[in-house]
Amino acid sequence: MTAPTPAIEVRGLEKSYGRRRVLEGIDLTVHEGEALVILGGSGSGKSTLLRCLVGLERPDAGAVSLLGRDIFTAAPRELADLRQRIGMAFQSGALFGSMTVAENLELPLVEFSHLPESTRRIIVRIKLALVGLEGTEALRPSQLSGGMKKRAAFARAMALDPEILFFDEPSAGLDPVTAAGLDRLLLSLRDVFGATLVVVTHELNSAFAIADRIALIHAGSVLITGTPDELRACQNPIVRRFLDREAEPGPEHEGRLRELILGSEAPDG
Amino acid sequence: MPTGLAVRAQALLWEQLAETGRMWRLAVAAGRQAVAGPFRGQPFRWRATIAQLIRVGNQSLSLVALIAALIGIILALQSAYQLRQLGATHLVANLVAVSVTRELAPLMTAILVAGRAGSAIAAELGTMKVSEEIDALEVIGLDPVDFLVIPRLVALLVAVPCLTLFADLIGILGGCLAGVAALGLSAGAYTADSLSALVLEDIFGGVIKAIVFGGIIGLVACQRGLGTRGGADEVGRSTTTTVVRSIVLIIAADLFVTAVLFVR
Numbered sequence A: 001m002t003a004p005t006p007a008i009e010v011r012g013l014e015k016s017y018g019r020r021r022v023l024e025g026i027d028l029t030v031h032e033g034e035a036l037v038i039l040g041g042s043g044s045g046k047s048t049l050l051r052c053l054v055g056l057e058r059p060d061a062g063a064v065s066l067l068g069r070d071i072f073t074a075a076p077r078e079l080a081d082l083r084q085r086i087g088m089a090f091q092s093g094a095l096f097g098s099m100t101v102a103e104n105l106e107l108p109l110v111e112f113s114h115l116p117e118s119t120r121r122i123i124v125r126i127k128l129a130l131v132g133l134e135g136t137e138a139l140r141p142s143q144l145s146g147g148m149k150k151r152a153a154f155a156r157a158m159a160l161d162p163e164i165l166f167f168d169e170p171s172a173g174l175d176p177v178t179a180a181g182l183d184r185l186l187l188s189l190r191d192v193f194g195a196t197l198v199v200v201t202h203e204l205n206s207a208f209a210i211a212d213r214i215a216l217i218h219a220g221s222v223l224i225t226g227t228p229d230e231l232r233a234c235q236n237p238i239v240r241r242f243l244d245r246e247a248e249p250g251p252e253h254e255g256r257l258r259e260l261i262l263g264s265e266a267p268d269g
Numbered sequence B: 001m002p003t004g005l006a007v008r009a010q011a012l013l014w015e016q017l018a019e020t021g022r023m024w025r026l027a028v029a030a031g032r033q034a035v036a037g038p039f040r041g042q043p044f045r046w047r048a049t050i051a052q053l054i055r056v057g058n059q060s061l062s063l064v065a066l067i068a069a070l071i072g073i074i075l076a077l078q079s080a081y082q083l084r085q086l087g088a089t090h091l092v093a094n095l096v097a098v099s100v101t102r103e104l105a106p107l108m109t110a111i112l113v114a115g116r117a118g119s120a121i122a123a124e125l126g127t128m129k130v131s132e133e134i135d136a137l138e139v140i141g142l143d144p145v146d147f148l149v150i151p152r153l154v155a156l157l158v159a160v161p162c163l164t165l166f167a168d169l170i171g172i173l174g175g176c177l178a179g180v181a182a183l184g185l186s187a188g189a190y191t192a193d194s195l196s197a198l199v200l201e202d203i204f205g206g207v208i209k210a211i212v213f214g215g216i217i218g219l220v221a222c223q224r225g226l227g228t229r230g231g232a233d234e235v236g237r238s239t240t241t242t243v244v245r246s247i248v249l250i251i252a253a254d255l256f257v258t259a260v261l262f263v264r
């Protein structure tokens, strides 16, 4: 049985900024149609990794192949073609401030499809409806709330029906209700398009809600990859520390506090 | 401490050289894209370029008119003071016409455009850079040089010479106004003198200068805007740097072009 070509294959990726080593040998495989969450603390290099995956950043060493093609040896023309088959939603949305929401969504269609204007309009309306932003066509990005900006950025990333979608911190900086809504939106988009999803986040709730598989980044490399259940069961102390600290600061945490305050008198949890 | 100063001067020099290098790289990239783009299915972006042209014109036209008129008047009054001592007040028209077309119109226009349009372009591209819009363009598959730099650069290459010709006209009219109102010259004679003093080379030389200046403003503004790192405060720094660097390079280029074109 031969495995199908993975959607993304990363080998030995290294990246430094000056003397600071951010990525120290990342190996990662993303299968077609799966939702992979890259999880890690703030400043652990998640965004840097994502930028390397889409070719915005050139790594010091290592290789990235998207849809079976190495992006750092590809000709500029080939890379441009490849980029039409991927979409990316940036952390802050990165909508073009000089254009309306509709123009933002239309730009990839204008540049890379030969669709007439009426068809483009319809596609824009459909994509906006998919992310729950009906009727915002004429607004400027500055008139949108944080959550709406992210939704609009999702819609723009999907304009050309890409095969791989990248999301940088889709729910960071939003209130819990909006964040949960965006997580659900991501999953439904995946179900509609059948695209491969790569989501970077530092929020455990989102990660466990979205992921088929989670890759935990620590100290510049992938500490572990596994399904949410495998991660929950994992006994690696670093993984435990990461999951426990943020996931459930409930009874267990309290017990440790009591232990610290009262010394050994406290009963063992 | 002298050594500390020397180290800082050296660092500053290296930084300026590096920036100049990046500017040339951008110039080469833009030139190559402009020539090769149409063969790769990326035709010249007429609509974006015309939009930029209108923007530059709107930003600078009234300011250029005002300053050109003032410069014409000042020049006429100043030269009259000198020429009267030689009993040659009738030469005021000649002097104004030649100085304005060869030197002052292109120079003042370029400095005003650098302050108005150059800074606006640097701020715009810098904001796009720090808000990841440039990255978003690249991920969509659009080349920032093709999509943003070339329309702005071409707009400036066209706008600065056009504004300079306009400034030529207004400057000479300003001189005429001063000549008639303050020096008692007749308007008809002044105009005739101006026209007879000018040779095509004067106007043409000024336009050549203006094209060079437009290129400088466009390259400096685009390079500095796209080179913005960090946050919003860096955008402000890029804007200031653009204006200062443009003016320094414009005056240096002015010397160079003047030496090449007019010194025999």
Ligand SMILES: Nc1ncnc2c1ncn2[C@@H]1O[C@H](COP(=O)(O)OP(=O)(O)O)[C@@H](O)[C@H]1O
Binding pocket: A017, A022, A040, A041, A042, A043, A044, A045, A046, A047, A048, A049
């Ligand atoms: N362009 C850059 N220049 C210098 N350092 C950078 C740059 N981008 C990121 N870094 C550094 O790399 C580290 C990882 O950044 P990032 O990938 O944004 O982390 P994350 O997205 O996981 O929070 C941080 O310490 C950051 O300061």
Ligand SMILES: [Mg+2]
Binding pocket: A046, A047, A048, A091, A168, A169
């Ligand atoms: Mg990040």
